[in-house]
Amino acid sequence: MIRLLLPFAAGILLQWYTSPPAGVLLGMGLAGLVTLLLFFFLPFFRRYRLSAINGIAVCVLFLCTGALLTRQKDIRNDRQWLGHLYTDSAVCLATLQEPLVEKTNSFKATASVSRILQHQGPVRTTGTVILYFSKEFSAQPPGAGSVIAFKKPLQPIRSTGNPGGFDYRRYSLFHGITHQVYLQPGDYTITGRQWNRWTAFLQSIREKVLAVLRTHISGKKELGLAEALLIGYKNDLDKSLVQSYSNTGVVHVIAISGLHLGLVYWLLLRLLHPLRRSKKLKWLPPLLTIAALWLFALLAGAQPSVLRSALMFTCIAAGEGLTRKTNIYNTLAVSAFILLCYDPFWLWDVGFQLSYAAVLSLVIFMRPVYNLLYFRNKALDLLWKLNAVTLAAQILTLPLLLYHFHQFPNYFLLTNLVAVPLSSLILIGELFLCIVAFLPAVATLTGNLLSWLIALMNGFVEYMESLPLSLWNGLQISPAQALLLYACIAGTGYWLLRQSMAGLKIGLAALLAFAGLRTISFLQAGRQQKIIVYNIPRQSAIDIIDGRRYWFTGDSMVHADEMLYNFYLAPARTLYRVAGSAAPGQPTGADRYFVHKGMHILRLDKAITFADTVPGPVIDLLILSQNPRIYLKDLAGQLTIRQVIIDGSVPAWKARYWKRDCDSLRIPCHDVSDQGAFVMNLR
Numbered sequence: 001m002i003r004l005l006l007p008f009a010a011g012i013l014l015q016w017y018t019s020p021p022a023g024v025l026l027g028m029g030l031a032g033l034v035t036l037l038l039f040f041f042l043p044f045f046r047r048y049r050l051s052a053i054n055g056i057a058v059c060v061l062f063l064c065t066g067a068l069l070t071r072q073k074d075i076r077n078d079r080q081w082l083g084h085l086y087t088d089s090a091v092c093l094a095t096l097q098e099p100l101v102e103k104t105n106s107f108k109a110t111a112s113v114s115r116i117l118q119h120q121g122p123v124r125t126t127g128t129v130i131l132y133f134s135k136e137f138s139a140q141p142p143g144a145g146s147v148i149a150f151k152k153p154l155q156p157i158r159s160t161g162n163p164g165g166f167d168y169r170r171y172s173l174f175h176g177i178t179h180q181v182y183l184q185p186g187d188y189t190i191t192g193r194q195w196n197r198w199t200a201f202l203q204s205i206r207e208k209v210l211a212v213l214r215t216h217i218s219g220k221k222e223l224g225l226a227e228a229l230l231i232g233y234k235n236d237l238d239k240s241l242v243q244s245y246s247n248t249g250v251v252h253v254i255a256i257s258g259l260h261l262g263l264v265y266w267l268l269l270r271l272l273h274p275l276r277r278s279k280k281l282k283w284l285p286p287l288l289t290i291a292a293l294w295l296f297a298l299l300a301g302a303q304p305s306v307l308r309s310a311l312m313f314t315c316i317a318a319g320e321g322l323t324r325k326t327n328i329y330n331t332l333a334v335s336a337f338i339l340l341c342y343d344p345f346w347l348w349d350v351g352f353q354l355s356y357a358a359v360l361s362l363v364i365f366m367r368p369v370y371n372l373l374y375f376r377n378k379a380l381d382l383l384w385k386l387n388a389v390t391l392a393a394q395i396l397t398l399p400l401l402l403y404h405f406h407q408f409p410n411y412f413l414l415t416n417l418v419a420v421p422l423s424s425l426i427l428i429g430e431l432f433l434c435i436v437a438f439l440p441a442v443a444t445l446t447g448n449l450l451s452w453l454i455a456l457m458n459g460f461v462e463y464m465e466s467l468p469l470s471l472w473n474g475l476q477i478s479p480a481q482a483l484l485l486y487a488c489i490a491g492t493g494y495w496l497l498r499q500s501m502a503g504l505k506i507g508l509a510a511l512l513a514f515a516g517l518r519t520i521s522f523l524q525a526g527r528q529q530k531i532i533v534y535n536i537p538r539q540s541a542i543d544i545i546d547g548r549r550y551w552f553t554g555d556s557m558v559h560a561d562e563m564l565y566n567f568y569l570a571p572a573r574t575l576y577r578v579a580g581s582a583a584p585g586q587p588t589g590a591d592r593y594f595v596h597k598g599m600h601i602l603r604l605d606k607a608i609t610f611a612d613t614v615p616g617p618v619i620d621l622l623i624l625s626q627n628p629r630i631y632l633k634d635l636a637g638q639l640t641i642r643q644v645i646i647d648g649s650v651p652a653w654k655a656r657y658w659k660r661d662c663d664s665l666r667i668p669c670h671d672v673s674d675q676g677a678f679v680m681n682l683r
Contacts, residue, residue, distance in 0.1 A: 001333035001337060002329065002330075002333045007066070008066040009066060010066065011065060011066025011068075011069075011070070012066045012070045012344040015068075015344075016070060020067065022071060025067050025068050026064070026068070028063075029060070029061055032058070032060035032064065033057075035053065036054065039053065075128075075176045075178065076173075078126050081126055081127055082125050082126065082129070082178065083156075083178055086116055089151075090117060090151070091117035092115075092116050092117075092129075092150055092151075093113065093114055093115040093116070093117070093122075093191070094113045094149075094150070095112050095114060095145065095146070095147050096142055096148070097112055097144070098110055098144055099143060100141060101235050106133055107132070107134075107135065108130065108133075110128055110129070110131070110177060111128065111130075112126075112127070112128050113127050113128070114126075117149075127176065127179070128176045128177045128178070129154060129177065129178070129181065130181075131183060134182075134183065134185060142188075145194055145195030146190050147194050148190050149188065149191050150181070150188035152183060152188075155180055156178065157177065157179060160534075160568070160676060160677060161535055161672070161677045162532075162534050162568055162571065162572055162676070163571070163576065164572045164574060165567075165568065165571045165572070166571075174348065175345075212437045212443075213230070213430070213433075215443075216446065217447055217451050217454070219451055219455060220236075221241055222450075222451050222455055222458070224236035225237065225457075226426070226450065229253070229254060229423060230430045230434075231299050232299075232306070239563065240562075241458060242254065244458075244465045245461055246405070247471045248409050248419075249412030250412070255351060261296070261306065262313075263424055264292070264296050265289065265313045265316075267428070268289045268292055268293070272284075272289065273285075286318060289313075289317045290313075290318070293310050293313055294310055294314070296310075308336070308339060308356065309355070311335035311338060312335050315334065316331070332356060332363075339352070354400055357396040357397045358396070361394070364392075364493065364497075365391075365493070368497060369392045370385060370388040372388075386416075386417055386420065387413055390412065390420075391413070395489060396486075398485070399486055399489075403477055403482045406474060406571075407472060407473040408471075408472045408473075408475060409470065409471055410469055410471065411464050411470055418460055419460070422453065425453065429453070433447060433450060474574050474577075475574075478517070480517060481514055484517070485510075487507070488507045488508075491504065491505070491506030491507030491510060492504065492507035494506075521577070525547070527547065527683065528547060528576060528681075528683065529681065529682035531544055531545070531601070532677060533670075533677060534554075534558075534647075535648050536648045536649075538648065538649055539554070539557065540555050541554040541558045541568065541569065541647070542554050542647070543573070545576055545578060548579045549578065552569075553603065554647075555649070592604060592605075596682070597682045600618055603623040604622070604630060605626040605628055606626070606628045617640050619640065622639075622643065622644045624645070624658060625649045625650065626649050626650065627654055632644070632658060632661040632665060632667070644658070644667055644668065645672065647672055659671060
């Protein structure tokens with residue numbers, strides 16, 4: 001299955017990045033299938049000599065299959081997609097797919113659009129949108145399954161376009177979500193309710209579990225973590241707490257993964273063990289185990305890491321029921337193949353990648369790492385085994401962690417040593433709490449104990465984060481460097497496990513190439529000259545980058561607010577390897593006019609007299625912020641403006657007004673809210 005999985009994954013990548021015509025893919029796939037069928041009519045020895053052709057035909061067939069499945073999964077290729085049929089004058093009929101989730105200024109929910117009403121009548125359509133509801137409801141708020149009608153124009157989902165930032169548009173597209181809209185109480189009407197029975201059943205169980213936890217778990221942080229730990233409900237998680245778990249390398253205990261499914265599987269084996277003694281009922285334990293695992297996986301949100309674990313344990317349980325042993329590598333490949341058939345876009349999912357990397361790393365390196373040290377004392381041996389598991393899992397996940405998160409928790413061994421067993425104990429306790437919820441006294445006692453254990457774990461994680469040098473951040477590697485790290489791990493591992501000098505040579509060559517690419521990237525960073533106008537809602541933020549130093553001008557709140565800084569500014573500074581702010585005397589937030597590398601830059605957030613401020617008539621970059629009373633036609637009469645940038649702090653109506661002026665004056669204009677961040681190379 002590994003040999004089939006590789007061309008299948010290659011087909012997924014081929015379709016997304018090159019989008020070959022469907023006819024070409026169908027033709028290639030049909031040619032591969034015909035070649036494969038004709039191959040079996042050849043004499044046996046001829047087939048042996050031409051086995052390479054058989055392998056090529058199989059690879060072509062699976063490559064085309066992966067590409068065609070990806071094409072079919074892309075909502076934009078559906079003829080009935082909302083984006084092909086929708087107009088601003090149409091009325092949308094949408095069904096809420098989830099309960100409302102409270103945000104800072106609104107309630108949020110995803111909804112599937114089944115019909116749009118136009119002048120010629122109703123038209124069936126497909127597509128998912130994000131609905132934001134005002135917190136001022138005129139009547140009963142819509143719930144999961146509610147069908148609402150609204151006419152307010154949909155807005156396409158866009159990414160910020162900030163360098164190194166999260167591509168929210170692509171993330172949403174992978175989930176079939178392409179548009180969004182903000183609705184006031186008078187903008188929509190609830191027309192009915194349409195709710196799938198199975199979905200309603202799962203949702204009702206989730207609500208009951210949440211009700212049990214909310215009744216017996218005290219403390220806001222503790223409750224949020226308990227919900228995420230048991231069923232993957234993350235809407236109540238404290239953001240600063242999640243950051244602490246991420247910075248200490250134990251965020252995996254929050255995400256439902258193989259650790260959680262493994263505990264559930266172990267508990268099911270213990271509970272159903274008496275049934276295995278009966279020959280007539282021997283088939284029942286595997287069946288009940290598989291059913292319970294999948295029910296738990298669906299309740300936990302059916303995330304890729306959960307489904308991978310459920311599939312893997314399903315294969316193990318089925319093998320035990322049939323008295324057959326499974327090959328773990330083949331099981332992993334089968335589960336990955338099935339999941340990618342269901343949703344090819346999970347190939348880009350970080351949880352999917354880390355999940356398979358961690359399990360594969362454990363399978364390969366757990367025993368060799370554990371054998372490095374020997375302890376006679378059972379307690380010390382158990383302690384070392386826990387550390388060996390953490391170390392082994394880290395080997396193949398390290399390149400992915402560096403590539404996606406640009407940081408490394410230095411105390412991850414110590415933190416995992418406490419957090420993993422403690423989280424496992426808490427999970428078992430939460431399952432017990434749900435079972436005994438009908439017994440008030442027992443449930444209250446269990447809830448109090450769980451609240452104390454969760455508070456203990458949270459306190460320990462936050463303490464570890466506060467220690468000096470707890471986090472090595474700002475690490476930036478390219479995809480090529482990540483692949484070279486994997487080549488180095490593979491070569492070195494092969495040398496250590498098989499005593500092969502060829503593996504050592506490959507590992508050293510990959511490490512040398514990695515060091516070379518990294519050196520080149522630092523040299524390039526030392527010569528860079530850039531200006532970045534960030535796309536931050538309701539905020540003005542500009543970075544002037546000179547080599548590996550920068551200075552910032554704009555709203556001070558962007559730096560003061562940790563969440564804003566980490567989400568918008570930090571990724572760009574990590575991407576460009578910026579080490580620190582420039583020397584004193586460079587432009588600050590109060591400076592409106594400055595010259596950098598021959599570029600005359602003017603930032604206006606209020607109307608001023610230009611004759612007293614600007615020494616020259618040429619402005620290379622005019623950056624407009626906030627809502628000043630400025631008329632570009634008047635400015636153009638006093639200055640020679642070569643480029644206008646409208647930053648994220650400008651109201652949408654004002655931006656439209658200025659863009660019309662720029663069009664009439666034939667001045668290039670870049671609106672970061674609409675076009676993404678503005679990045680200019682100054683070299």
